[in-house]
Structures are given as C-alpha cells and as structure tokens.
Amino acid sequence: MTPALITLDWGTSSLRAYLMAADGTVLDRRASGQGIMALGGATFPGVLAAVAGGWAHAHGPLPVLLSGMVGSRQGWVEARYAPCPAGLADLAAALVDVPDAPPGFGRVAVVPGVLKDEEAAPDVIRGEEVEVLGALSRLRLSDGLFVLPGTHSKWVRVREGAIATFSTYMTGEVFAALKGHTILGRMMGDGGFSPDGFRRGVEAAAGLTGGAGALLGRLFSIRALGLTGRLAEADSADFLSGLLIGAELMDATRGHEPFTLVANPALTERYEVAATRLGLPQARAPDGCGPAGQFAVAQAAGFI
Amino acid sequence: MTPALITLDWGTSSLRAYLMAADGTVLDRRASGQGIMALGGATFPGVLAAVAGGWAHAHGPLPVLLSGMVGSRQGWVEARYAPCPAGLADLAAALVDVPDAPPGFGRVAVVPGVLKDEEAAPDVIRGEEVEVLGALSRLRLSDGLFVLPGTHSKWVRVREGAIATFSTYMTGEVFAALKGHTILGRMMGDGGFSPDGFRRGVEAAAGLTGGAGALLGRLFSIRALGLTGRLAEADSADFLSGLLIGAELMDATRGHEPFTLVANPALTERYEVAATRLGLPQARAPDGCGPAGQFAVAQAAGFI
Missing domain, CATH: 3.30.420.300 (2-keto-3-deoxy-galactonokinase, substrate binding domain)
Incomplete structure (x- = not known):
C-alpha cells in the first residue's frame, strides 16, 4: 500500500x-x-x-x-x-x-x-482525546464511558461520537506521593505485586461510606492494620493502590456504569481486577487506538 | 501550693x-x-x-x-x-x-x-487521648465530638466520659505530600496565607458529590483552574488546604454535627474558618487541656 x-x-x-x-x-x-x-x-x-x-x-x-x-x-x-x-x-x-x-x-x-x-x-x-476517538473508530461505537488509566487517569464520556465531558483522577500520582512521602510508605516494601493486598484495598474502597473526606480518614488504617498485625508490609503498598483505584472506579462509574479501558497494558490489569471485584462491567479496547484516532482526525481534516 | x-x-x-x-x-x-x-x-x-x-x-x-x-x-x-x-x-x-x-x-x-x-x-x-480527657475536665463535659487538628487530625467521639471511638484523617500530611511531590505543587508559591484561596477550596469541598474517590477527581481541577486563569498561583496552595480540610470536616461531622477544637492554635483558625463556611457549629476548648488530662489520669491512678 x-x-x-x-x-x-x-x-x-x-x-x-x-x-x-x-x-x-x-x-x-x-x-x-x-x-x-x-x-x-x-x-x-x-x-x-x-x-x-x-x-x-x-x-x-x-x-x-x-x-x-x-x-x-x-x-x-x-x-x-x-x-x-x-x-x-x-x-x-x-x-x-x-x-x-x-x-x-x-x-x-x-x-x-x-x-x-x-x-x-x-x-x-x-493526547488522550485522540486515543478515545481511536477507540470509537476501532470499536465502531459512538457512545460510552472510557478510561485511560495512568499517573492521571482520564475518564471520558462520549455521546454521539463526541467527547461530551471528562474527569481527571490523579490516582497514580497521589499513590506515588503517599508511598514516597508519608508515614504510610515507611512500612511498604518494594517487592512484587501483591494480589491479596490489592484485593483487600479494593474491598476497603467498596466499604467506604460518607463523602470525599472518607478517603483522608481511611488512609491511616493502612498503618493501623500493620501495627495490629493484620496487614503484612509486603501487602501494604498494593493495599493502598487498591484503595485508591477502587475509590476512583466507584466514583467515576457512580458505582454501576459499564466502561471501556483504553491503552496502558501495565495498569489495565489492575483496573480489570478491581472492576471485577466491585461488580463493574468493563471491556478492553483493542491495541492501536492511538494511531487509529490520529488517522481519524487526519481524515476529518482532509489530510488524506 | x-x-x-x-x-x-x-x-x-x-x-x-x-x-x-x-x-x-x-x-x-x-x-x-x-x-x-x-x-x-x-x-x-x-x-x-x-x-x-x-x-x-x-x-x-x-x-x-x-x-x-x-x-x-x-x-x-x-x-x-x-x-x-x-x-x-x-x-x-x-x-x-x-x-x-x-x-x-x-x-x-x-x-x-x-x-x-x-x-x-x-x-x-x-497522646491525643489525654488531651481530649483534659478538655472534658476543663469544659465539664462527658459527651461530644472533639478534633485535634494536625499532620494527622484525630476526631474523637466521647460518650459518658470515655473515648468511644475515633478516626485519624491524614489531612496535613496528605497536603504536604501533594504540594511537595505532585504536579499541583509546581504552581504553588510559598507566600503567606491566602484567605480567598482557602475559602474557595472549602467551597469546592462543600460542592463535592459522589464517594470517597471524588477527592481524587477534584484535585486536578486546581491545576486546570490555574491553566484557565481562574486561580492565581498565590491562592492555589491554600485552595488545596481548604479543599482537604473542608472534605475532612464534612466527612467527620457527617455534614452537621457540632464539635470542639482542641489544641494546635496554628491550625485551629483554619478549622474554625472552614467550619463556619460549611455551617458547622463548633467551639474551641480552652488552653491547657494537655496538663489537665494528665492530672486527671494521675488522679485516677492514685498518684495524688
């Protein structure tokens, strides 16, 4: 060609x-x-x-x-x-x-x-807007809720083929700041992924009631779980990750909406595991949404 | 004597x-x-x-x-x-x-x-438990909701003269980690207190709907407010402070409960300003709750 x-x-x-x-x-x-x-x-x-x-x-x-x-x-x-x-x-x-x-x-x-x-x-x-438009093209969709997990997760709502609204969740960057620069990090190892710690964190997020401040009130329990022998050091970083990603998912989907994961294979699995645990239906977009979106924009602009 | x-x-x-x-x-x-x-x-x-x-x-x-x-x-x-x-x-x-x-x-x-x-x-x-018991002694109370603002704010619920339950909010430490170690800090000056920035942050907290994850979804708006010329750099650190303290207050009081502030004069004023803005009734404990609580414990232990 x-x-x-x-x-x-x-x-x-x-x-x-x-x-x-x-x-x-x-x-x-x-x-x-x-x-x-x-x-x-x-x-x-x-x-x-x-x-x-x-x-x-x-x-x-x-x-x-x-x-x-x-x-x-x-x-x-x-x-x-x-x-x-x-x-x-x-x-x-x-x-x-x-x-x-x-x-x-x-x-x-x-x-x-x-x-x-x-x-x-x-x-x-x-940048993410192009990937979402690429996902629409590849999935032949014109509506839906899409998330691009990352340091800043972007949740994008599409209606009639256009980006209707979106929200940035600073989940990844907040995780790094809390792990690296608060007392929570002192008990966190740098070992491999702990599925059990992550799952428990997601469940903690599911159990949060109250408003936005509930997250500030739940973080310290990670340390208290460690002090009382209920959470191993090796599990605590992924407990925090699960707590934050779980809270993000519950808020962004209002606890029930289906969504499509776009890009970032490393994080996609965490989001899939958490969404499944929370009973949130989700699908994964195929690879190549980025270039597909660029192509679609270029075509709309008469480049081709 | x-x-x-x-x-x-x-x-x-x-x-x-x-x-x-x-x-x-x-x-x-x-x-x-x-x-x-x-x-x-x-x-x-x-x-x-x-x-x-x-x-x-x-x-x-x-x-x-x-x-x-x-x-x-x-x-x-x-x-x-x-x-x-x-x-x-x-x-x-x-x-x-x-x-x-x-x-x-x-x-x-x-x-x-x-x-x-x-x-x-x-x-x-x-440590804070002694200050709360001292506040009970000084205020001649045996019930109530008390907060000791700090790096870790402690919210203590007292019933019949005893500490019934409590919750730690990592508000101060989360503020420092976000300001010092995320993209939000890049636009934050080290100037004096900005009452306007703080007030706007508290109002943002009051407007948060959704669950605990809503906080993760609101933080980035501080940067977007700056990018769109709606928030001055000099106001942004205290906007974040107001957002976090406001979220803490709304969650810890369930949006309506009166409470008593104990100790920490530097932070007490922020909590008073925020609570007033949120319509939460609050009182300030007198100075000297720490030694008053120690005295009460010593007396109960037969030291005197």
Whole structure:
C-alpha cells in the first residue's frame, strides 16, 4: 500500500511515530525517547526529521499530524483547547500548523487538547482525546464511558461520537506521593505485586461510606492494620493502590456504569481486577487506538 | 501550693514538662527539643533528670506521669493500647512503669495509647487521648465530638466520659505530600496565607458529590483552574488546604454535627474558618487541656 500520512504521538518523555496508508493501515513505526521535555538539545523540526525523514525521503512530502503534549505551551507550537463537546470535526477544525516544518514534509499540524470549561471545576486533556476517538473508530461505537488509566487517569464520556465531558483522577500520582512521602510508605516494601493486598484495598474502597473526606480518614488504617498485625508490609503498598483505584472506579462509574479501558497494558490489569471485584462491567479496547484516532482526525481534516 | 506531681507530654520532636499542685494547678513548666526521636545521644532517664531533676531536688520524690509517643515502641517503655471505650479509669489501670526511673523521683509511669479495634479499619491514637480527657475536665463535659487538628487530625467521639471511638484523617500530611511531590505543587508559591484561596477550596469541598474517590477527581481541577486563569498561583496552595480540610470536616461531622477544637492554635483558625463556611457549629476548648488530662489520669491512678 502507498504511504499517505505520518503521525506522531509526542508526549513529555517519549514519542511514537507511524507511517500510514490512505486507509489507516500502519505500514511502519518508530519510537524515540525524545519527548518534549527530553529533546537533549535537539529542536522540534530536527527530531521530526531524524525520526521520520527517512519516510519522507522515500515516499515524498507526506502530511504529518502531531498529537499529545507537543501541542502544549512547552511543546513545538501551542494548540490550545477545543471545548466540549469535541468530536473529530471539532479537533480537525482547530489544528494548528507548526511555523517551521522541516523541508521534505507536507503540512505539519498539531491536534488541540480538549477543555471542560466548567467555571468551578474545569479540566483539561491532551493526547488522550485522540486515543478515545481511536477507540470509537476501532470499536465502531459512538457512545460510552472510557478510561485511560495512568499517573492521571482520564475518564471520558462520549455521546454521539463526541467527547461530551471528562474527569481527571490523579490516582497514580497521589499513590506515588503517599508511598514516597508519608508515614504510610515507611512500612511498604518494594517487592512484587501483591494480589491479596490489592484485593483487600479494593474491598476497603467498596466499604467506604460518607463523602470525599472518607478517603483522608481511611488512609491511616493502612498503618493501623500493620501495627495490629493484620496487614503484612509486603501487602501494604498494593493495599493502598487498591484503595485508591477502587475509590476512583466507584466514583467515576457512580458505582454501576459499564466502561471501556483504553491503552496502558501495565495498569489495565489492575483496573480489570478491581472492576471485577466491585461488580463493574468493563471491556478492553483493542491495541492501536492511538494511531487509529490520529488517522481519524487526519481524515476529518482532509489530510488524506 | 505544694508541688505534688510532675507530668511530661513527650512527643516525637519535643517535650513539655509540668510541675503541679495536688489540685492540678500548674506551678511551673519547662519545654525541650529532646523528643523521643531527638534525644541527641542522651538516655530517657537522663533527659527526665535534666528537665525535671531540679523540681525533684527541691520538692522531694514526686511521682511522674508521661504521655505521648514516649509510650510507643520507639519510646522509653512500650505502653500498648487500651481498647475503646477508654475512660480515665481504663487509662489509669493500663499505666506502664518505666524499669529505670532515675533516682530522686517517685513512681514514673507511661500512659497507654488507645486502640479502635475494628477488624477491617482499626485506628490508633497516642497522646491525643489525654488531651481530649483534659478538655472534658476543663469544659465539664462527658459527651461530644472533639478534633485535634494536625499532620494527622484525630476526631474523637466521647460518650459518658470515655473515648468511644475515633478516626485519624491524614489531612496535613496528605497536603504536604501533594504540594511537595505532585504536579499541583509546581504552581504553588510559598507566600503567606491566602484567605480567598482557602475559602474557595472549602467551597469546592462543600460542592463535592459522589464517594470517597471524588477527592481524587477534584484535585486536578486546581491545576486546570490555574491553566484557565481562574486561580492565581498565590491562592492555589491554600485552595488545596481548604479543599482537604473542608472534605475532612464534612466527612467527620457527617455534614452537621457540632464539635470542639482542641489544641494546635496554628491550625485551629483554619478549622474554625472552614467550619463556619460549611455551617458547622463548633467551639474551641480552652488552653491547657494537655496538663489537665494528665492530672486527671494521675488522679485516677492514685498518684495524688
């Protein structure tokens, strides 16, 4: 098949590049550690040329679509936020061209993030919106609740093919801060995954009543469980992980809604185990939602 | 008045010592930075002799009551936990004498902590139980909900003069970990207290619906408020403080119960401001609850 498009998912610490045919088939791929905060003295055009210049040289001046943190204020060019609801046409209409595309490429443009513009509790997303739109494409869905687990888990609600609203849960980063920088971490080993500790943490989350503050009131029980000989040191880190992920799942699904897991194989299993324990129906999106979403945006923007 | 008792509130990083008359009047007091984790090469008997030896020399072999972390596993002698419900008589019956009291003193004994022995969510307290019993004594109360704000806030429910149950909220330590070790801290200055930021955080807590996980889902809005120009950097640390303290207050009081603040003047004002904003009735205990509680335990134990 003839190459027709280059896409880059360009994040903070790494990037992935794809060469695609006009029907979205991925023909070739590259990866690099040159994320936008890890350029190592190189320039944005320089990194694009180094990663994808061979493709351009071989196949002519292909258009390039960039998504992820490359569109943030610290990125190549700032592509601000499209407001919710945001579908393919909205993202395509808000693409921002880089001012200094390297020679040999066609149009080089960046996908905007998405803004939930609520006065009291706004939220932003950048990169994950493309993956969710890719999941819609791959699953042939136009509605649903999707989660991208991570340092910041993104829960995205889709209606009629557009991102209707979303919420960021800082679960992974809160876990790391609590484990690394509070008294809870003192009793936590660095051993392997403890399924039993994780399961008990999820069950603790399921048993939480009361409001948001209940989490602040439950954390210390991890230490007290240890002091009273009811929780082994080797289990306590994953107890905390289960407690936080369980609380996230219960809140984000309101305790009953089905959802689809997108990307992040390392964390997907934890979310599946926790959701099953909590009786929450869930499905896993196929691999490749990222490039599928980039292709869909590029197509909506007339790149192909 | 004739001195009849020496008490020490001996914590992790400091200690306070009191010389008391037989009616509980505080006749003299000392403070030292030699907390149990800051002995600086000295021994426990040596520190007691250095701090209170002058009193013993002047007034004869007075009995000594110690409370706080000095009774933990890392302290002078381990005085384990009295189970809930725990009143004065229970603590008095569970005192543990030190094996090596320095010469010139009478009986030297340590107050135990208190254990909430719930299988799934146990909790422990050590030192604060004495302050709460002191607050009961000073306020002539035998029932109520008391909070000792701190790195770990302790919410203590008293019934018929005894500690019926309690809950630890890791609010202060969670605040420090989130400010110091997550992306939220990047936009936080180290300026003075921002009443406006704090008030907005408390209001955000009041608006939280959903379960415990709602807190994980609300934290990132602090960053998004900053990104969208709705929250100044100078306000954001106290916004987080207000969010966490507000969530703690709403959960611990179930949104309506009156409570009494004990000790910690620095934090008391924040809790008062937040409680007022949330419509929660509250009172402030008088100073001196610590020594008043130690006196009450000593009296119950027949020291005087």
